[in-house]
Amino acid sequence: MADSLPTEFDVVIIGTGLPESILAAACSRSGQRVLHLDSRSYYGGNWASFSFSGLLSWLKEYQQNSDIAEESTASWQGPIHETEEAITLLKKDETIQHIEVFCYASQDMDDSIEETDALQKNPSSIISSTTTKPLDSACLSEETHSLYATGHELPAKDTPKSDGEISLEVTDVEDTLAKEKYCGDKTCIHTVLDGDKDENKPIEEDNTDQPKRNKITYSQIVKESRRFNIDLVSKLLYSQGLLIDLLIKSNVSRYAEFKNVTRILAFREGKVEQVPCSRADVFNSKELTMVEKRILMKFLTFCLDYEQHPDQYQAFVQCSFSEYLQTKKLTPNLQHFVLHSIAMTESSCSTIDGLKATKNFLRCLGRFGNTPFLFPLYGQGEIPQCFCRMCAVFGGIYCLRHKVQCLVVDKESGRCKAIIDHLGQRINAKYFIVEDSYLSEETCSNVQYKQISRAVLITDQSILKADSDQQISILVVPPLESGTCAVRVTELCSSTMTCMKDTYLVHLTCSSSKTAREDLESVVKKLFTPFTETEIDKEELTKPRLLWALYFNMRDSSGISRSSYNGLPSNVYVCSGPDCGLGNEHAVKQAETLFQEIFPSEEFCPPPPNPEDIIFDGDDKQLEASGTNNIIMAKLDSSEGSKNLESPGKHLQN
């Protein structure tokens, strides 16, 4: 395959994250010969989405990544001329850290041994690579314990008997998650209690009027692995945002399907509640009083064109937004809604920024539905792929699993001339676009990266039950203690095609101050309770139960100025990985800015022409023929499903 790669291109793009993919589409659309490479076996880089087992192998890969030894430079020194020098690229990805996996679902061995076997290796191997303290992992069970103590009569008898029983269960967990061993003691206590209750009151349990919850086991999750599309970054599309505009303008939207986020939630006084943000929401809200409805609507209406009423906020420009809200007669719950759920800002944000954010939120309402956000079916990872497809349709060439050894720089001009791939092939181009994570430590020695803390949870229930169980919700949990960050929670239902039936996929995101688990675990504990075999306290029953959890930190390379990178030639451009924000504005802005920098006179992603407007010219048969093909293909593409990972690349490489 790679042998036949052409050696001359206009643009070589390394990395298939969102900004790189948009750039690839834009370059290809404007007639550039584009080679788009990724060292990974999947599209999207840190923007990718994985099936459950795909995610497990991704985790595994990170484990193995560290074992790769630096290859000797000998194999690729050949094609470099004397007047040239090489800038080495990084071989391994270092953007993901502090991975921790927890499995709470029952790991029943009865069914599908084969699959379970295959997968049990994965989590354990990952766990061993992490450096977590054993004590912390016990926290969850500890809290559960204390809750029983207060909330339920504690049957103190029979402990030894149950103990024996439980030890079986514990070993069961042990087998898979080496980690659980450390907290064995405490796990025991809580399981003992469960076991006890289970044993003593089996009949009562059957009689409880609580709806029977579906019990999802780990092996079911594994079996239904392909139902999951787990995003590495959790983002949503603002329905009036840059990405939506770009998708529509460039016609890339036809490659993707979207669902409206159905609910905006708030976490207040220990409870999750729905935030009324649209006119219909306010009308339908049972929680707000009549007067609150009026005050909220009045404030929101004002925010929509706040610039027109400077008298209403001029006196408060020096204040924080939360102080300003206090002056607007809004009741505390309304202030909370506006500050955290609508503006989604930190309490310290300025009045103007708060108003701006509120306005942006409101502006996006109603374009596609009752909330301002869209979620791409099959996960956020679809979006970069859509742009890649667009690029391929206009002739871009794709190679995954294709590592690049180095950039070749002409000593005299200081410009990059070519790349040398892992096979030692030299590929010449005029422009080079590289994703930040590919740059070597040397290049990045002066760069200060931020980190994003992420958690991915699989749960058995929604954090706020409603008439329909198919809800897509977003919730911002304000900092639980000062000095920490607000945590953004996105809950996806199975109809988003990101998780199996009867489960929910929950993403937590915040900018890191510590490891992901340290940053996020307190919020997880507030919202969820770990899955246990037995029915427990009624109070606890109202919380959704955790079946599986993953924590990791991701490098946030957004907002790095170009000058921080050492010795990059002027025709090498850097794209950043995902940022912490909710929208995709940063990636789109970056792609457009870079494109304008490279091709100042070209239009950025113009709409593709209608097939009937294309002129077929006899003189240029070959060329036009390829063009025709592309258009026809584009038409076909739009009619088929959007889930089609490798088709663009395949199509053109064959």
Place this chain on the structure above:
Amino acid sequence: MHGRLKVKTSEEQAEAKRREREQKLKLYQSATQTVFQKRQAGELDESVLELTSQILGANPDFATLWNCRREVLQQLEAQKSPEELAALVKTELGFLESCLRVNPKSYGTWHHRCWLLGRLPEPNWARELELCARFLEVDERNFHCWDYRRFVAAQAAVPPAEELAFTDSLITRNFSNYSSWHYRSCLLPQLHPQPDSGPQGRLPEDVLLKELELVQNAFFTDPNDQSAWFYHRWLLGRADPQDALRCLHVSRDEACLTVSFSRPVLVGSGTETLLLIVDKSPLAVEWRTPDGRTRPSHVWLCDLPAASLNDQLPQHTFRVIWTAGEAQKECVLLKGRQEGWCRDSATDEQLFRCELSVEKSTVLQSELESCKELQELEPENKWCLLTIILLMRALDPLLYEKETLQYFQTLKAVDPMRAAYLDDLRSRFLLENSVLKMEYAEVRVLHLGHKDLTVLCHLEQLLLVTHLDLSHNRLRALPPALAALRCLEVLQANDNAIESLDGVTSLPRLQELSLCNNRLWQPTLLQPLASCPRLALLHLQGNPLCQAVGTSEHLAELLPSVNSILT
């Protein structure tokens, strides 16, 4: 440039578009012509269906072609076998649906669908309901579709509860929906029929409270949305009062019997007749309105033959029966008396609360509270102000009179476009209050001076008034309804802007009329006064006509029986 597609320029595209349009127009016109020719020739066959479907598919608003199709279908109905017909209907329904997708608000298409469904032996109503639901999903305010839905629901006998739930779901999505609110007002009385004795079209209190809460949600969310306020007004309103005879008056001098009704009725046509029974024997009489025009009126009167007013007898009993409303009333004329009457001791509710209901005042009181609360938040919201006024009137018109007038002032300031309407409304309310006060005092003298009145209404309530003072108002006319004041002896209407006296006609007892400082600009305007037999004193000072030469002579000629005309 390499790899770049060559694309037509915009001029080329425009030219291609133009050609395409031209082609389309040609086809359209020729098809239309053919259809008309065939119709004229009576060739109503399937080819006409085909041709019309081409045209209607592009332009569903071509009503003539829908008629054409109906003619063809009617003809084919007789010719085809049931199977063929079923297939035909199926295509027709499919075609209609495609037309609706072109224009979901086409009168012709919806009407054709109604027509077609009405003719089917076994229409599939479930499918039609689903179609409505789909179109309302796209546009929840498409009243064409709402109309059709009501038709379908009625035909299919869909339980009102289901339809109500449907309106619920659409209101939840967007409450700015007149159709949906309106449908509720039709469904709720069906769902909660009142016992026979209760006023029809009203809701039980618990249902009413729930609806009030719903609609309050709407106007607190968006007080500028009219649809919710309209529904609110319906909720607070009440059904038409039952027909009743308010007042019966017999005058010996004029040999005349006058009846006043609770609503304008038309006497003498068809079954709705007014029977007069004098001393237990029916008497055939000619009924007429006071102003002589035959149209629905509150007041009807008839002349009595001398025999029925014989003063030798100790008394005469007059009984009037209104056959349509099963209402009757009786009055007695005693020997030696000039007149006799019988009248309901009117309460405000019976008289005026035609728009606001008799619901327990606690409900209204709490509605008033929340509206006042809203008004504090939205001091300039006209709907809120108007509703406050209406609620106050419903609660206690006299107690709230002062407050109501203040609200009127505010309302006029925020809604100057409707100032005249508000003035009229205010006049009506003031008049009602005055009538009430008069009722309580049991007098026949009514002072309505200095009230800023712009119109006169409820004049039928003043049947027995002998002295009326309308001075210092902003009246521009003494309207025809004034002719109902059969007992009026003195009328003062100085200092107004009166330029028409249509109502001062055939007032049998009017003796004195003051019209100083008005806008009467020529003697002929006083023509109606000639029909008032007892008019003796007429004040006309300060009117434009006084300036003209020869006015006195002209007036003397016009009104020979008036003793004294002061100009």
